Amino acid sequence: MKGYAIALLLLSSHCYAQTADGFHPASSNALDAQYPKVDSNSRVEIRFKAPDASKVKLNFWSGPKVDMEKQADGFWTVTTPPMAPGLHYYVINVDGAEVSDPGSTAYFGGSKWASAVEVPEAGVDYYQPKDVPHGQVREIWYHSSVTDSWRHALVYLPPDYDSAKTRYPVLYLQHGGGEDESGWIRQGKANFILDNLIAGGSTKPMIIVMANGYATRAGYVVPDMSGTAFGSPEFMKVMQERMGAFEDDVTQALIPFIDKTFRTVPDREHRAMAGLSMGGMQTFQVTFDHLDLFSYIGGFSGAGGMMMMRSGEKPDLKTAFNGALADPATFQKRVHLLWIGVGTNEPERMKAGLENLHASLDDGKIQHVFYESPGTDHEWQTWRRDLKDFAPRLFQSSNNTAAAR
Amino acid sequence: MKGYAIALLLLSSHCYAQTADGFHPASSNALDAQYPKVDSNSRVEIRFKAPDASKVKLNFWSGPKVDMEKQADGFWTVTTPPMAPGLHYYVINVDGAEVSDPGSTAYFGGSKWASAVEVPEAGVDYYQPKDVPHGQVREIWYHSSVTDSWRHALVYLPPDYDSAKTRYPVLYLQHGGGEDESGWIRQGKANFILDNLIAGGSTKPMIIVMANGYATRAGYVVPDMSGTAFGSPEFMKVMQERMGAFEDDVTQALIPFIDKTFRTVPDREHRAMAGLSMGGMQTFQVTFDHLDLFSYIGGFSGAGGMMMMRSGEKPDLKTAFNGALADPATFQKRVHLLWIGVGTNEPERMKAGLENLHASLDDGKIQHVFYESPGTDHEWQTWRRDLKDFAPRLFQSSNNTAAAR
Numbered sequence: 001m002k003g004y005a006i007a008l009l010l011l012s013s014h015c016y017a018q019t020a021d022g023f024h025p026a027s028s029n030a031l032d033a034q035y036p037k038v039d040s041n042s043r044v045e046i047r048f049k050a051p052d053a054s055k056v057k058l059n060f061w062s063g064p065k066v067d068m069e070k071q072a073d074g075f076w077t078v079t080t081p082p083m084a085p086g087l088h089y090y091v092i093n094v095d096g097a098e099v100s101d102p103g104s105t106a107y108f109g110g111s112k113w114a115s116a117v118e119v120p121e122a123g124v125d126y127y128q129p130k131d132v133p134h135g136q137v138r139e140i141w142y143h144s145s146v147t148d149s150w151r152h153a154l155v156y157l158p159p160d161y162d163s164a165k166t167r168y169p170v171l172y173l174q175h176g177g178g179e180d181e182s183g184w185i186r187q188g189k190a191n192f193i194l195d196n197l198i199a200g201g202s203t204k205p206m207i208i209v210m211a212n213g214y215a216t217r218a219g220y221v222v223p224d225m226s227g228t229a230f231g232s233p234e235f236m237k238v239m240q241e242r243m244g245a246f247e248d249d250v251t252q253a254l255i256p257f258i259d260k261t262f263r264t265v266p267d268r269e270h271r272a273m274a275g276l277s278m279g280g281m282q283t284f285q286v287t288f289d290h291l292d293l294f295s296y297i298g299g300f301s302g303a304g305g306m307m308m309m310r311s312g313e314k315p316d317l318k319t320a321f322n323g324a325l326a327d328p329a330t331f332q333k334r335v336h337l338l339w340i341g342v343g344t345n346e347p348e349r350m351k352a353g354l355e356n357l358h359a360s361l362d363d364g365k366i367q368h369v370f371y372e373s374p375g376t377d378h379e380w381q382t383w384r385r386d387l388k389d390f391a392p393r394l395f396q397s398s399n400n401t402a403a404a405r
Numbered sequence: 406m407k408g409y410a411i412a413l414l415l416l417s418s419h420c421y422a423q424t425a426d427g428f429h430p431a432s433s434n435a436l437d438a439q440y441p442k443v444d445s446n447s448r449v450e451i452r453f454k455a456p457d458a459s460k461v462k463l464n465f466w467s468g469p470k471v472d473m474e475k476q477a478d479g480f481w482t483v484t485t486p487p488m489a490p491g492l493h494y495y496v497i498n499v500d501g502a503e504v505s506d507p508g509s510t511a512y513f514g515g516s517k518w519a520s521a522v523e524v525p526e527a528g529v530d531y532y533q534p535k536d537v538p539h540g541q542v543r544e545i546w547y548h549s550s551v552t553d554s555w556r557h558a559l560v561y562l563p564p565d566y567d568s569a570k571t572r573y574p575v576l577y578l579q580h581g582g583g584e585d586e587s588g589w590i591r592q593g594k595a596n597f598i599l600d601n602l603i604a605g606g607s608t609k610p611m612i613i614v615m616a617n618g619y620a621t622r623a624g625y626v627v628p629d630m631s632g633t634a635f636g637s638p639e640f641m642k643v644m645q646e647r648m649g650a651f652e653d654d655v656t657q658a659l660i661p662f663i664d665k666t667f668r669t670v671p672d673r674e675h676r677a678m679a680g681l682s683m684g685g686m687q688t689f690q691v692t693f694d695h696l697d698l699f700s701y702i703g704g705f706s707g708a709g710g711m712m713m714m715r716s717g718e719k720p721d722l723k724t725a726f727n728g729a730l731a732d733p734a735t736f737q738k739r740v741h742l743l744w745i746g747v748g749t750n751e752p753e754r755m756k757a758g759l760e761n762l763h764a765s766l767d768d769g770k771i772q773h774v775f776y777e778s779p780g781t782d783h784e785w786q787t788w789r790r791d792l793k794d795f796a797p798r799l800f801q802s803s804n805n806t807a808a809a810r
Contacts, residue, residue, distance in 0.1 A: 050499070150534040
């Protein structure tokens with residue numbers, strides 16, 4: 001009952017006092033839910049009803065893992081120490097069952113609809129809806145001949161899309177593993193980030209396409225992955241099959257559909273791709289296999305292919321990415337932006353791949369941006385900051401600043 | 406342990422045999438989740454991991470409530486009897502904690518992100534994505550002076566919206582109590598229903614606006630509703646405040662925003678409103694208070710205002726709805742369609758309001774459509790059928806068949 005004592009310590013010192021003193025329902029809560037609550041010191045209070053349970057634990061994926069304490073009313077409660085800003089996924093463990101908190105909005109993460117709590121970042125509002133023109137997010141369905149299925153994607157259109165009648169460059173922006181195409185809007189607030197950046201004048205109005213990162217070729221049957229460990233050979237085999245299918249779906253089905261459906265500038269000079277974690281790895285695979293289609297590349301806490309992320313070694317630029325990084329001058333003519341980023345508080349194994357790539361790129365004199373998000377983990381606050389730094393750098397090259405046709 | 410015996414009975418007879426024999430993962434499952442499963446006899450198999458729990462129950466909101474049986478691997482399982490077609494909400498009770506099933510997509514219902522399982526209806530595909538032109542669903546944010554907040558809504562645009570350049574009539578379509586603006590797309594498949602109806606030629610291309618049905622006037626603080634019983638005086642007071650705020654938001658903020666943002670025909674002849682359950686009650690309140698704005702009205706398993714639904718008495722048409730139903734001839738000039746519907750398997754207390762209204766309308770010789778969905782409960786299959794019957798009747802009146810300007 002060690003955890004019980006920890007929870008007791010947390011609770012007895014300040015829980016109820018703080019509830020009356022500065023705790024407010026989190027902005028990430030479901031309709032009218034009073035819990036989770038957050039206070040001005042970024043402490044989080046969770047409350048969960050389980051009257052007959054014998055043990056209830058609160059596990060933040062990147063944060064505290066603590067036992068909750070049973071109250072007389074059948075609710076279990078706990079208050080965390082101060083947490084980093086941003087949206088933190090968590091799970092409640094009820095007598096061995098890992099479940100979501102009914103008080104939270106459901107965010108798709110970890111291959112399920114997970115709970116998360118939004119801890120505000122003091123003095124920061126770049127991802128809040130503000131009194132500026134708002135773009136729209138459209139849901140689209142396109143039929144993919146690669147997968148032989150109807151696929152769902154989200155498309156952000158800049159605020160002036162319906163009135164300006166011009167053509168726009170396109171950023172393809174991918175979610176992480178276990179998440180889906182809703183992530184960049186629901187968790188990432190990408191639409192509000194772009195609304196605010198565009199209103200501020202620093203960023204070119206652009207279309208953002210958020211595709212579902214899981215694709216299977218027609219006829220391929222996904223094996224039952226329950227019990228398959230993340231990163232295991234079986235897992236990697238399925239991932240590689242899916243990444244190949246995704247690459248074909250993006251280049252053969254999605255891009256043609258987008259260019260047909262929206263007023264895009266349909267060339268490589270006006271097409272970017274970025275993604276987080278798994279989406280960053282997909283970005284590097286798709287873009288370096290298709291430099292005829294893309295000229296801006298971003299890897300947010302993920303880049304360089306699956307193997308590179310795990311090898312612990314610096315990539316050999318002479319051979320990596322089809323040799324696209326072998327010669328700085330040639331590279332610079334083809335790629336207008338190579339951007340990689342990582343949170344300083346991410347686990348070492350996650351940082352290693354990015355840092356090795358950064359070091360190799362420096363060694364090879366390949367121009368790139370390496371961004372470190374201070375104090376954030378492998379979580380959405382890192383990726384919101386990434387997008388805020390990345391987006392203003394897009395479509396600004398001298399050879400593509402000509403007015404969209 | 407009565408429920409335990411029921412579960413045992415269900416399981417011992419066919420559970421594992423059926424799993425190998427015709428059970429498939431439900432279309433409503435989360436990414437790659439193998440359970441829930443459904444077989445061709447509409448039986449549902451649920452599997453839930455809770456290794457240390459002492460009791461796990463499966464409760465369908467409108468369906469079986471059974472104990473689950475613990476297996477040696479720490480999973481609890483149960484297979485239901487054959488169920489009605491459609492999407493069925495359910496909750497797992499783990500030692501008193503009511504939680505969602507990680508295997509299910511999360512649908513917003515019951516004021517939380519709930520689980521549900523889709524049971525196919527044999528021979529029916531009107532709500533499936535088919536090889537027809539697909540409309541888009543747009544997310545919009547509008548600033549409401551009523552609520553002094555940014556509000557989120559979904560807008561379905563017909564397949565030819567971007568190419569045809571004409572103006573379209575608009576249907577405002579509301580979700581039920583405890584649901585939100587995502588319900589008609591996620592649960593209801595309204596976009597696919599309209600795609601298919603429009604492709605079949607029976608239904609006029611139209612815009613559908615799905616607003617969030619919860620509004621609070623600027624400055625109003627929503628009281629903590631936890632522990633407040635559905636339908637209690639406190640509950641009704643809050644609901645009435647919110648319905649008034651919603652009415653003002655729709656008529657003063659949303660409609661002007663929609664007419665400014667999209668190519669609508671902005672008059673009463675080309676504006677309809679419908680909703681399910683709470684949304685039907687809201688529809689009757691909003692439309693009969695504003696017959697200057699609407700001429701088509703639909704109540705799906707909900708109509709006639711909150712009080713009428715509960716009184717058990719037939720409404721007095723001379724006084725109800727501002728007297729709009731007092732005279733058939735006057736009514737028919739103003740309202741082109743009054744449509745009410747209910748599922749034959751809905752609870753009596755839910756059917757009573759609709760049936761009383763239907764009887765009163767008949768007595769008063771008020772032309773209307775009364776639709777009964779055979780064999781379905783207060784659930785989404787009823788409302789999908791409602792929309793399929795309702796939508797083709799819209800915007801067909803002789804006085805509004807002129808080409809949209």
